[in-house]
Amino acid sequence: MGRNKLERFRQIEENTNVIQPGKESFEKIKGNWKADQFQNEAPMVVELACGRGEFTVGQARVEPNKNFVGVDIKGGRIWKGSTIAIAEGLQNVAFLRAQIELIEESFDEGEIDELWITFPDPRPKDREERKRLTSPKFLERYKKIMTPKGHVHFKTDNTGLYEYTFELFENRDDIVIFKNTRDFYQSEWKDDHHGIMTRYEKMFMEKGETIKYIEFGFK
Template identity: 65%
Template sequence: MSRKKLVRFKENELNPNVVQAGKAIFEEIKGNWNEKQFKNPNPLVVELACGRGEFTVGLARVFPNQNFIGVDIKGSRIWKGSSTATAEGIENVAFLRTQIQQLDQFFSEEEISELWITFPDPFPRDGDEKRRLTSPKFLDMYKSLVKRDGIIHFKTDNTGLFDYSLELVQSREDIEILGFTHDFYQSEWKDDHFGIQTRYEKMFSEKGEKIKYLKFHFRN
């Protein structure tokens, strides 16, 4: 392991906006994010596969009366968002270092007010379908954790993953689609995200890739 990573991991251990194994709060956080982490009753907005946290931190800047949690397993990536939020004094941001498959171990039923799935690994092989963050297994987990009126947002550059996800969501009677587009920056929703982009979104857009977007919620 490089010295740079070791330094970053040590900072993650010390930074209170990182929730990870080895910290007491890691075992206590489920159902207690407002009380133990943020010390306020504001809504919880979660970004999955947050990477360096550009989107999580960006949203937190725009919405100071909401709490934002970026989830990723890569500690060196989380460090970037964590250190940015710390340097700017942004207190409505936290990062959870865990596998997304274990999300239900850290959130109680309907604890999440809004969910973002931003540019996840497409896992294009048929044998990897269960690993896609929009597969039936994950959708069922989100249904339990997200409030019934809570919106789930999905953004990707990958056409195959988007078409798979859209077809799956359209087939479920317990889901209501609120909108979708195959070209986000030419759509009616382009200004809803306040120009906040992840590193991957910028990279894909610069290459001429069209960004796909879907938003939906589970029916009551």
């Protein structure tokens, strides 16, 4: 392992805005994010597979009255976002180093007000359907940890994943779709996200891909 990587792991071990296995906070955080980590009762927004945290940190800058948590399994990625948040004095940002499959172990029922699924791996092969972050298996997990009136945002450049997800939602009685577009930046909602993009979103846009977007909730 390179020296830089070791140094980053050491830093996130010290960063108080990173919750990860091995820290005492990791074992106690479920159900206590607002009280223990943020020390307020503001709405909590979670981004799955946040990568370097560009979107999580960007949202925190423009919406100081909400708390933001980025979730990713890669410590090197989380280091970037957590370090920037600390340097800018953003108290409403935290990062969880964990597998998304185990998300219910870190968030209690009804604890999340808003959830973002931003540019997940499309998992195009049929045998990988269960690993798609919009598959029925994951939807059941989200349903448990979301507040009753919580909203979920899904963004992707992948047409196949978008069509799979939209068809799935249309055939479920427990899901209501609030917004849906095949081209977000040509839609009436293009300014809703404050122009904040993930690294992948910028890359896909530069290649001429349209961004598909669905905002939904659970009945």
